[in-house]
Amino acid sequence: MSTTPAIGMDRQPQAALAERCLYYMSMMREIEDRIERKLYRQGKIVGGVYVGRGQEAIPVGTALVARPDDVMLPAHRDLAVFLIRGVSAGRIFAQYMGREGGLTRGRDGNMHMGDLKHGIVAIISALAATVPVAAGVAMALRYKGIEGVAFSYFGDGATSRGDWHEGVNFAAVQKLPVVFICNNNQYAYSTPLSAQMACANVADRGPAYNIPAEIVDGNDVLAVHEATQRARAHAGSGKGPYLLECKTFRMTGHSAHDAAHYVPQGLFEEWGKMDPITRLEARMLAEGWAGQEALDRARAAVHREVDEAVAWAEQSPFPDAATLEEDVYESR
Amino acid sequence: MSTTYLEAIRQGMWEEMERDPNVFLLGEDIGVYGGAFKVTAGFFEHFGEKRVVDTPISEAAIVGAAIGAGLMGLRPVAEMQFADFITCGFDQIVNFAAKCRYRWGAAVPMVVRAPSGGGIHGGPFHSQNPEMWFVRTPGLKVVAPATAYDAKGLIKSAIRDNDPVIFFEHKGLYRRIKEDLPAEDYTVPIGVAKVAREGRDLSIITYGAMVWTALEAAGKLAEEGASVEVVDLRTLVPLDRETVCASVKKTSKALLLHEDTRTGGMAGELAATLTEAVFEYLDGPIVRVTAPDTPVPYSPPLEQAFLPNVEKVVEKARWLWRY
Numbered sequence A: 001m002s003t004t005p006a007i008g009m010d011r012q013p014q015a016a017l018a019e020r021c022l023y024y025m026s027m028m029r030e031i032e033d034r035i036e037r038k039l040y041r042q043g044k045i046v047g048g049v050y051v052g053r054g055q056e057a058i059p060v061g062t063a064l065v066a067r068p069d070d071v072m073l074p075a076h077r078d079l080a081v082f083l084i085r086g087v088s089a090g091r092i093f094a095q096y097m098g099r100e101g102g103l104t105r106g107r108d109g110n111m112h113m114g115d116l117k118h119g120i121v122a123i124i125s126a127l128a129a130t131v132p133v134a135a136g137v138a139m140a141l142r143y144k145g146i147e148g149v150a151f152s153y154f155g156d157g158a159t160s161r162g163d164w165h166e167g168v169n170f171a172a173v174q175k176l177p178v179v180f181i182c183n184n185n186q187y188a189y190s191t192p193l194s195a196q197m198a199c200a201n202v203a204d205r206g207p208a209y210n211i212p213a214e215i216v217d218g219n220d221v222l223a224v225h226e227a228t229q230r231a232r233a234h235a236g237s238g239k240g241p242y243l244l245e246c247k248t249f250r251m252t253g254h255s256a257h258d259a260a261h262y263v264p265q266g267l268f269e270e271w272g273k274m275d276p277i278t279r280l281e282a283r284m285l286a287e288g289w290a291g292q293e294a295l296d297r298a299r300a301a302v303h304r305e306v307d308e309a310v311a312w313a314e315q316s317p318f319p320d321a322a323t324l325e326e327d328v329y330e331s332r
Numbered sequence B: 001m002s003t004t005y006l007e008a009i010r011q012g013m014w015e016e017m018e019r020d021p022n023v024f025l026l027g028e029d030i031g032v033y034g035g036a037f038k039v040t041a042g043f044f045e046h047f048g049e050k051r052v053v054d055t056p057i058s059e060a061a062i063v064g065a066a067i068g069a070g071l072m073g074l075r076p077v078a079e080m081q082f083a084d085f086i087t088c089g090f091d092q093i094v095n096f097a098a099k100c101r102y103r104w105g106a107a108v109p110m111v112v113r114a115p116s117g118g119g120i121h122g123g124p125f126h127s128q129n130p131e132m133w134f135v136r137t138p139g140l141k142v143v144a145p146a147t148a149y150d151a152k153g154l155i156k157s158a159i160r161d162n163d164p165v166i167f168f169e170h171k172g173l174y175r176r177i178k179e180d181l182p183a184e185d186y187t188v189p190i191g192v193a194k195v196a197r198e199g200r201d202l203s204i205i206t207y208g209a210m211v212w213t214a215l216e217a218a219g220k221l222a223e224e225g226a227s228v229e230v231v232d233l234r235t236l237v238p239l240d241r242e243t244v245c246a247s248v249k250k251t252s253k254a255l256l257l258h259e260d261t262r263t264g265g266m267a268g269e270l271a272a273t274l275t276e277a278v279f280e281y282l283d284g285p286i287v288r289v290t291a292p293d294t295p296v297p298y299s300p301p302l303e304q305a306f307l308p309n310v311e312k313v314v315e316k317a318r319w320l321w322r323y
């Protein structure tokens, strides 16, 4: 398309936003593909690997709304949150490979990482444990007079934990600035939603805590972004937390060692047609926000960037065993 | 036919379920999926959904429901997907289950299975050995088998026991060790240690996966002329002080070994026990080989440095032997 169609005032920003969304979703996809399909199989990653393939729109659409003072508490399929907050892909690879250059310097693996310099709190494995922590982060923001919001991420399964209910209730009672973001990918390990909860939607839990709850198409990054703007506006205005349920599907096994035989095959095909990256690209072409050539160039650039990141991580040394007992407590 | 440690636990549970209709299982992904480690593979198909219950991700509810069912006369076996997540059911275990009998005479015949241990690159939350949180809680029994024979015999005893039992099964042993098991029904009593290798010069007292480390170390030291005895505790509570003390009375030297971290570990309790009971027999200081007081690190060089191993045991044991 050589001539740009007449565009309204709001078109240009939409095109720019779409481009950023595409970049971060593609980066997350490519990084996780390398992790799961290459480095893990080569034995360069020895621990558990959980990826968010097919769910990229959720961390991307939400985290792009966050402002610098906001604090993120991502879960184990929210890799793009790290990229958006400025953590380099190289450090993420190094984290997975147990190297010095990783965010935990080899002390922990995979998505168990954080860095307060980037406004990110590291999860522990125990699901939903970050939900009450998010409430505490939000308390501190308000206490200090900072206009920030805590972004608390979790899966559908995590909402069965007592910590989840205690954290959400606490935030609701205190009217804390938290956006609760559920990636409802319809499975928790092998457990389908119907065996996890008796209600149809995670959002159905909102009324029990008297907080607004919204369901959004979690495979439509622009819809996620828009809904997050509403959620953040609410939470940031002193009205209390907001629950956002993003409907999606886990396009992989639970982890790299799970073939997911328990998932009816048709579901992968059905949801494969709703891939958030393919969908955004199609939209960008249809709206005239980008041409095919530009999309191809963007993809090639992502590949190059990820190649370089892997190379950087591979040259990062393993931690020195002599440091084993350091940093259990503050050192003087 | 040789049976793995994992298969032994499976068989033990299977036989108890066949034997007693009140025995049932509950946990995350244990039914259709057969469990994260496949310990319950095939149970759902054979025993049905009434007796193999897939639960939401709710450890407090899993343990609490097991307690309730136990109070009503059933014999629940609850699975923690990893021992590390037992923290999420902690209050139910240490405050509810542990104190029922003492407070109001009510039995809680419940087993909580907890796959524990490191060496699998699991990092801080998939590698821990949290046995001491329970060892120091009166009212709980704590079991940690090292062999396939004991794993089967002890899970059966645990299921038949009328007190709550926390059953630590070491993930690193699941498929690593196997042995021939008797065809007939047998149990291994809770509270009885075993001399895994006889010796005269020095006793290594240990449990769980470290029994194998101790045996290998004992083999190496034998080449140097040291006769090392290995005591496998098998049960941590109630502790078989008699077997431990008898061994040290004989050898006069004690090396205490565990994969768990150092401070407040089982070795401390054993050292105090030996000092109280057999001090006069000791010909050297009581020596500990344990993990250091840090979380379990993920990166291989750090995890290797963290875990006790044969070299570390041989070095300390040799020193003590020559003392």
Ligand SMILES: Cc1ncc(C[n+]2csc(CCOP(=O)(O)OP(=O)(O)O)c2C)c(N)n1
Binding pocket: A077, A125, A126, A127, A154, A155, A156, A157, A158, A159, A183, A185, A187, A188, A189, A250, B028, B057, B059, B081, B085, B088
């Ligand atoms: C308290 C606790 N119990 C069990 C586990 C093991 N586990 C890890 S992820 C997972 C499933 C999580 O499902 P969900 O919350 O829906 O997140 P998803 O993996 O689908 O993104 C389970 C059971 C855990 N991490 N924490």
Ligand SMILES: [Mg+2]
Binding pocket: A155, A156, A157, A183, A184, A185, A186, A187, A188, A189
């Ligand atoms: Mg899920």
